[in-house]
Amino acid sequence: MVSKEDVAHIATIADIGVDESELDLFTGQFNAILDYFDVLDSVPIGGDAAPLRKNVFRDDEVVPSLSHDEVLMNATDPEDGFIRAPRVI
Amino acid sequence: MGSRYSFDNPDPHNAFITICREAEYGEGPLSGIPVAVKDNISTAGIETTCGSNILKGYIPPYDAHVITHLRSAGAAIVGKTNMDEFGMGTTTESSAFGPTLNPADPTRAPGGSSGGSAAAVASGMVQMALGTDTGGSIRCPASFCGIVGLKPTYGRVSRYGLIAYANSMEQIGPLAGNVRDCALLYSVIAGYDPRDGTSLDLPAPAPLKAEIAGKRIGVPAEFFGEGVDPAVAKTVQSGIDRLEGLGAEIISCSMPSMQYALAAYYVTSMSEASSNLGRYDGVRYGTAPDFVRSWHDAYSHIRKSGFGEEVRRRILLGSFALSAGYQGKYYAKAQAARQMVRNDFARLFETVDMLAGPTMPCVALPLGETSDPLSMYLADILTVPANLAGVPAISVPCGTAHNLPVGLQLIGKHRSEDEILSAALAFEEGSV
Structure with a gap:
């Protein structure tokens, strides 16, 4: 079971604002969905079920990319060619 | 370039987020054909929102690889279609731009998440459209709207310029009113692109020809399991009987990892x-x-x-x-389960050429009826296995249930788009 406090904690680390009124809704829904996910508890780890993955690397070659103006064209109020972000402290 | 396609049709089903009323087009296999593009595919100079308020006003500075291909094939890109926000849904109702209506019954949802693309094709506004399929988002609306939709093999179509939701599963693919148009659009967008690290370098798609005789088609019992509407199951079963009538060999099988x-x-x-x-x-x-x-x-x-x-x-x-x-x-458990799904497909494809079953367990849902998220997720049970394994799958109309369209799903081996398109064409032509 996840609690309202668990959902609020996840919302904080994911930077997703959640209203107090939504916490009850999300908490109830999360418990129903996580109950369904419990079917995965019976999945064996290892053997044939071990995921097969491999990384494929390529050389890092410099190729033409977007221009400075194109990169900034969707940013709000860029300043001296830089994007703006909210203050950190 | 040079010619212009005037696209001033009304949009009674809210299929589009953005309409390009004067679309340029050029020479090529799609010359002058109106094509709609799902709004999570980047189009230089055309607003691209993913159906979300958070991207309202976003103008991509570059084209997705598939858009470059569409333009060089001469297509007229007439607009960007409505979708569940970021592709997350099975009804197109989670769009910030309002729901799309199903042309087969405007009181119902078109399916999702590529519901706008499917409705634009099914209503006749465009001949073909691009969608994306992360867990069934091309095949579901194709099934619910009564058209054809193909999810290619993972890596067959470049994802460069596709705004990501779940990268390890999603593919761009075609929706069209018939298999020939679907195959034509697929042949234009398939191909290698070094800008997508998962892109496959394969020969061009083969010319389409109807072919089903002698094919071994597996029908996993789980595809007709709990939760599948009996009326849908009956329509799909009669479609599978028709495949057999066309010379396919139908083989009962099992896919335990479906659980x-x-x-x-x-x-x-x-x-x-x-x-x-x-x-x-x-x-x-x-x-x-x-x-x-x-x-x-x-x-x-x-x-x-x-x-x-x-x-x-x-x-x-x-x-x-x-x-x-x-x-x-x-x-970690989900990745192990994913490997079990892959292993099940690999085992089945040792003895059969493709699998068949319903695309969706139900017909199109009434608008406003899916407020419970888990019950909406459950509707994806028959489409997600192909995404987990990266294999290609197509939905082709096979009749109706409750007077609404039903799709037959054919799932093939990796890189077997030509084979399932050929089978779908034979099925479509044999159904006429």
């Missing part, structure tokens, strides 16, 4: 979404943050107002599934 597929899909896609959607903070694109607030406060605020409820739910669940103490219980 894990839906949970594996949702844990994986939500986890990937929680990472991918971290980029939406309003700083580089999209709605601007409140610069007066502090960093986390500004981001929480903009991500609450910019994302809809379903997107926030999936980001939160994905963050939870990856968080300390739970990663082993959810994400």
Whole structure:
């Protein structure tokens, strides 16, 4: 079971604002969905079920990319060619 | 370039988010053909929103690889289609631009998440459209709207310029009113692109020809399991009987990993979404943050107002599934289950050429009826296995149930698009 406090904690680390009124809704829904996910508890780890993955690397070659103006064209109020972000402290 | 296609049709089903009333087109295999594009595929100079408030006003500075291909094939790109926000839904009702109506019955949803693309084709506004399929988002609306939709093999179509939801599963693919148009659009967009690290370098698609005789078609019992509407099952079964009548050999089989597929899909896609959607903070694109607030406060605020409820739910669940103490219980288990699905397909494809079953367990749902997220997720049970394994799958109309369209799904081996398109064409022509 996840609690309202668990959902609020996840919302904080994911930077997703959640209203107090939504916490009850999300908490109830999360418990129903996580109950369904419990079917995965019976999945064996290892053997044939071990995921097969491999990384494929390529050389890092410099190729033409977007221009400075194109990169900034969707940013709000860029300043001296830089994007703006909210203050950190 | 040079010619212009005037596209001033009314849009009674809200299939489009953006309409390009004067679309340029050139010479090529798609010369002068109106093509609609799902609004999560980047189009230089044309607003691309992913159906979300958070990207309202975003103008991509570059074209997705598939758009470059469409333009060089001469297509007239007439607009960007409605979709569930960031592809997260099975009805197109989670769009910030209002729901799309199903042309087969405007009181019902068209399916999702590529519901706008499917409705644009089914209503005759366009001849063909691009959609994307992460867990069934091309095949579901194709089934519900009575058209053809193909999810290619993972890596067959470049994802460069596709705005990511769950990268390890999604593919761009065609929707069209018939198999020939679907195959034509597929042949234009398939191909190698070094800008997509998962792109496959394969020969061009073969010319389409109807071919089904002698094919061994497996029908897993689980595809007709619990939750499948008996009326849908009956229509699909009669479609499978028709495949047999056309000379295919029907073989009963089993896919035990189906019991894990839906949970594996949702844990994986939500986890990937929680990472991918971290980029939406309003700083580089999209709605601007409140610069007066502090960093986390500004981001929480903009991500609450910019994302809809379903997107926030999936980001939160994905963050939870990856968080300390739970990663082993959810994400790691989901990857093991995913491998079991792959292994089941590999085992079955040793003895059969393709699998057949219903695309969806139900017909199109009435608008406004899916308020419970889990019950909506359950509708994806028959489409997610192909995404987990990366194999190609097509939905082709096979009749009706409750007077609404029903899709037959054919799932092939990796890189067997030519084979399932040929089988779908034989089925379509044999059904006439």
